Amino acid sequence: MKPVEPWIVLSFASIIFFIGLYGLVVRRNILIVLMCIELMLNAVNLTLVTFSKTLADATGQMAVFFVIVVAAAESAVGLGLVIALFRTLRTVDTHSISLLRE
Numbered sequence: 001m002k003p004v005e006p007w008i009v010l011s012f013a014s015i016i017f018f019i020g021l022y023g024l025v026v027r028r029n030i031l032i033v034l035m036c037i038e039l040m041l042n043a044v045n046l047t048l049v050t051f052s053k054t055l056a057d058a059t060g061q062m063a064v065f066f067v068i069v070v071a072a073a074e075s076a077v078g079l080g081l082v083i084a085l086f087r088t089l090r091t092v093d094t095h096s097i098s099l100l101r102e
Contacts (some may be wrong), residue, residue, distance in 0.1 A: 009050045017043035030085070030092045034078045041071045 020039035026035055045064045052060025086092055 002008045006050050013043045013046040013050070016040075016046070022035060028094050030078075030094055030097075032084050034064065034075070034082070038071060038075065041067060 017040050020036040020043065023036035023039070024033055027036065044065055048060040048064050048067070050060060052064075082092055085097060089097060091097070
């Protein structure tokens with residue numbers, strides 16, 4: 001079986017990144033926004049692994065490990081904030097949350 005060309009993987013990663021960016025800009029639900037941020041981080045991970053494999057250097061794969069750790073921490077803190085906001089305001093809509101505007 002032939003290996004996949006790097007430009008194909010990078011094209012796929014850019015499509016995933018822009019889908020996440022579109023969802024981040026357009027959607028109102030905080031949970032969807034968090035999922036879009038995770039999608040963008042996974043696209044960056046895929047790019048780092050592709051360049052690491054292409055250049056035969058393990059530095060990109062070590063960076064992916066740290067990005068995954070940051071993503072896990074972001075998910076835990078983000079979901080905790082979403083639960084606290086939902087208990088207080090009974091909504092997870094970004095336009096109805098005005099706690100930081102005052």
